[in-house]
Amino acid sequence: MKKVILSAFAAATIALGNVAVTGPAEAASGVKPPAQEWSWTGPFGTFDRASLRRGLQVYSEVCSGCHSLNLVAYRALGEVGFSEDEIKAFAAEFEVTDGPDEEGEMFEREARPADMFVSPFANDNAARASNNGALPPDLSLMTKARFNGPDYVHALLTGYEEEAPEGVMLMDGMSYNHYFAGNQIAMAPPIDDDSVEYADGTEASKDQIARDVVTFMAWAAEPELEERKRLGLKTMIFLLVLTGLLYALKRKIWSDQH
Amino acid sequence: MAFKFFENPVVKWVEYRMPVFSFLDHSLGSSYPTPKNLNYWWNFGSLAGMILVIMIVSGIVLAMNYTPHVDYAFESVERIMRDVNYGWLIRYIHMNGGSAFFICVYIHLFRGMYFGSYKEPRELLWIIGVFILLAMMATAFMGYVLPWGQMSFWGATVITNLFSAIPFVGDSIVTLLWGGFSVDNPTLNRFFSLHYLMPFVIVGLVVFHIWALHMHRSNNPLGIDVKGPEDMIPFHPYYTVKDLFGMGVFMLIFMFFVFYAPNFFGEPDNYIKANPLVTPPHIVPEWYFLPYYAILRAFTTDFFLYQIVSLGGFLMSAKLAGVLAMFASILLFLLLPWLDRSKVRSNRFRPINFWFFWIFFLDCLFLGYIGGKPAEGSFIIMGQIATTYYFAHIILIIPIVSILERPKPIPESISSAVTAAGH
């Protein structure tokens, strides 16, 4: 009897979980992206620092022309091994509008570590106007905002076809992508082999570039991930000890009842 | 049993003026007699209480850093996740705590159904419980709107639009709920205000729930009344330690999700900021609302149940019928003590109802599954069948079975049953 109930609840949990997780994805994307190995999955996962550094380079050289990263501050790079001077120098390459000054005028100044990543466009309408009417989405949360986010972004970046398959009419300015819902995507193929030259000398294959920028984006979306997993381990060990003690105490106290 | 605690002079001083300690002792201490045969399914009431406290504490701290404005809500939540010290932890506790709360309360509810805890003399206890569930649903719905993601916005739009089904005044009510002509800043502001208020309403209802519980005390797996002291043990230490152990196990599972799968119960779309001009391709509510969502969607004009209740479409629109059915699916629980005519509480002694209980349970799960699927093809038919069964179970099967069924022999007393079982 107990077993029946337990397995029913187990089944219920799994069924509900599956519904919650897989529900929207099936409708949202055409083809399931192939599963990739990532350094940050699993209970002890961490972001591959070298890959993350290369990913920032890819974002800066390739993505940041169109895609903003509004929720990430330059200073946050300090948490994944960038030095204070590196961050200052990196931020100083960008200009932000500040003010008003004493004359009441807005002025431009170099970005500081405390500023958020500077957007390529002043606002959404400006972004649409420069991109054929399509709005390049902000990338701060991209890997969390898609089902199987990291796999999906990797698949999307490497999933372009030069020609649409026969029978598919592409609209003007659109490209064909296996993994994009509806297959017609306004983003032109952003990367190819050697479309960046890595500062650390890593061979810049298309797959490598996609992996690195996904690593960077995964960090941008979940900067707390490493701390979360570290604290999680301590919490679980503590709770195991406490629950074990409570179980022993429960048995001891109930021993006169059985 | 001499209790040294009550000889302490400070305790005595307080007791003389306000007997708070003996009140606690009589409520969940050594002076509160409890049936000795409660199983682990009886842990979920105290677990739900624990989660309510966790939700209130984490919610108060979150509110200190949250900004209820359409331009800043999404960003302020991300600031909590990124910049506020341990903000990610507190937010993930609150986010997953909502799911944990519903898991506990649903198990608690099905436990009450299985063991007949709603029957005389505990009808009012059960009814207050149903109101707690309704208050929780309102709280959870409004809380989900606060991060102002795509699912927040479109969930709010769809659910508030339910009220437009009310004849004549529906549209005015929806405008009133919104404080405008669509879900917008005034809506977000009032949802924040009410989301902060509702937990304290729930606390009040819980006080009444426990008050009613203490009148006739806990039901038990045998569903028979306690006959005397030999059937009972004091709540403390027996059930305090058992509840604490249950809390430890539950925290292990809960914290696993918080630390290792914090977005398991969530929707990726809610990490996209609300956009009033673009609806996500597939809107789903949180998992705990899926069965009701399936019932809501089952009512199409060609659904035979709709044809019956609306007298062939004459009485009301399918939209209104769906909304009414959705609310009825919970409100009918209020009548359960009277729909079930059987004097036997526990399903252990009800051979036929036992099977119908489990079919109903699976039907609820199935409705949840359907609620998460797009409303197309065979899912519509399956949802309609499951919806029909849901109402048939409550309105027809429960009363009929309770009248016709011949229960198994019931033990004399709790202690005799325990002895017979070889303990």
Place this chain on the structure above:
Amino acid sequence: MSDTANPAAGISDEEEKSRRDFLIVATSVVGGLGTALAVWPFVHSMNPAKDTLALSTTEVDLSPIEEGQSITVTWQGKPVFVRNRTAAEIETARSVKAADLIDPETDEARVQKAEWLIMVGVCTHLGCIPLGQKAGEPKGDYDGWFCPCHGSHYDTSGRIRKGPAPLNLPIPAYEFLDDSIVKIG
């Protein structure tokens, strides 16, 4: 129900009781410790967040401030008084013996450049903003600043001379980036 321990296991009542007591103490200690640790994230969340800590410097251009003038700038949400002191004010401030003061401190220790007095303009008594920045405001008995809330008098070096405040107006960390730009914080 029986009060004796399981005799088959050969455990006496005494042993049984002490084992039970030990378990109660151990569980309470571990549980209490865990609860205390669990409180910390909630308390710490009320400390300044990372973005707040990152915005902790302000740059001020001193060139428009003439001798005998003061300006007030905001740093970390607090007013900072920046005064271009006259020779007479410096003279008065330096003629006082530090040992005689309520909060003994020399004027030299409070400034990097004698004419520029830069200090946090928050009364050390209970946090009001002292008067004396604008012409015409009361400057108190020592011609510096005067806090109207509870009557504290500060001198031309911002030191407390009379009234309930216990300490001199605090000097923030600052550095001159060049002759006329100072970075506070």
